[in-house]
Amino acid sequence: MTETFHALETSAAMDATRALDTPCLLLDGDKLERNCDRMRERLLSHGVALRPHVKTAKCVEVAVTALRAPAGPITVSTLREAEYFADHGFKDILYAVGMVADKVPRAAQLVKRGIDLGVIVDSVDAARGLVAAAERAGVRLPALIEIDSDGHRAGVTPDDPRLLEIASALGPSLKGVMTHAGESYNCTTVGAIEVMAQHEREAVVNAAKALRAHSHEAPVVSVGSTPTATFARSFEGVTEVRTGVYVFQDLVMAGLGVCSVNDIALSVLATVIGHQREKNWLITDAGWMALSRDRGTARQKVDQGYGLVCDAAGRPLEPLIVADANQEHGIVARRDRGPIDFARFPIGARLRVLPNHACATAAQFPEYQVLREGCALEAWERFSGW
Ligand SMILES: Cc1ncc(COP(=O)(O)O)c(C=O)c1O
DSSP states (O other): OOSOHHHHHTSHHHHHHTTSOSSEEEEEHHHHHHHHHHHHHHHHHTTOEEOOBTTTTOOHHHHHHHHTSSOOOEEESSHHHHHHHHHTTOOEEEEOSOOOGGGHHHHHHHHHTTOEEEEEEOSHHHHHHHHHHHHHHTOOOOEEEEBOSSSSSSOBOTTOTHHHHHHHHHGGGEEEEEOOOGGGGGOSSHHHHHHHHHHHHHHHHHHHHHHHHTTOOOOEEEEOOHHHHHHOSOOTTOOEEOOOGGGTOOHHHHHHTSSOGGGOOEEEEEEEEEEETTTTEEEESOOHHHHOSOOGGGGSSSOOBTOEEEOTTSOEEEEEEEEEEOSSOEEEEETTOOOOOGGGSOTTOEEEEEOSOHHHHHTTOSEEEEEETTTEEEEEEOOOOO
16 A cells, blocks of 8 residues: 555546546446456357356346347346346347246247247246246247256256156246356355366256156256356356356455456445544445445455455555445445554545445446446446346
């Protein structure tokens, strides 16, 4: 921390963001492109298709950057996302949250508009409900069976007898299998992520084999999480990879070794609004309403509080973190609780905060303020809701 605050004040990024009201969401367009290119090229080199999960950004421009094309296959987590992206020309959409009959009429509207909408189920009841509701709506909704590869959340294991029962209930609607290795977020070493990636792949490949052995067609074999996609040694037998948070990266991913702190494309621009000299705190206007409540790094080796504090140009000011957060107040302290050089951070100074979990922080804002080469600004809309 040797530079003077004056030097930060005159940087190009500072000038570019000075006019913005805070707190607001900054997106480094150059880092975004690098993160997207890295994943796309990696999967291309393994001969497996990328189906980015657009729930992270909920923004057309980011999806287009991920695909390097105006449209392409995408994954969504809400029907609202499916509708929004369909309105913007995306035709191949996987809704990757368990489907139930009540949601079929809304999904059917998309199918009737010519959207190739896939859904997922992990029970016989859901499969029967889906098929019956789709028939009533006059459409067919192709479905993947969700496989549990890590005990994380949903799905059936590849050797569960219900796998074949679900397949029979789906009949001609069966399109394949999918899994999400969400437990990879709890790994403590890269080696453990590699093992998790292997389990993820084997689970769906074995499930697809079991289905095919019983004369069911399973052309789609889908996996995906940013940690496993980053470190998987093989994608043999897999047809597509769904990754989401890699577009922005975040502190949780950095803590896992998936990226470096410098790769994180998203940050919250905040203003210093107070000094608590006795407590060694800076107070900012970015509380948890801006940063989100996510404390994903609390379980990791380095707890980043509510976010890592950077200067206005995005350079980390270690050891400053957002140690605590109220609704509209961020409490910035040194990680070691040592003294802060208050003269460096006068009232009105701008700081940036890198997020623990990019999806959660982005969800707090209606738009991204996009920085290019550290300065030129453009606003990209971000939608929300279900
Ligand atoms: C079903 C499913 N697929 C893929 C993903 C993408 O995971 P990540 O954001 O780690 O790339 C998620 C994320 O929650 C998911 O729920």
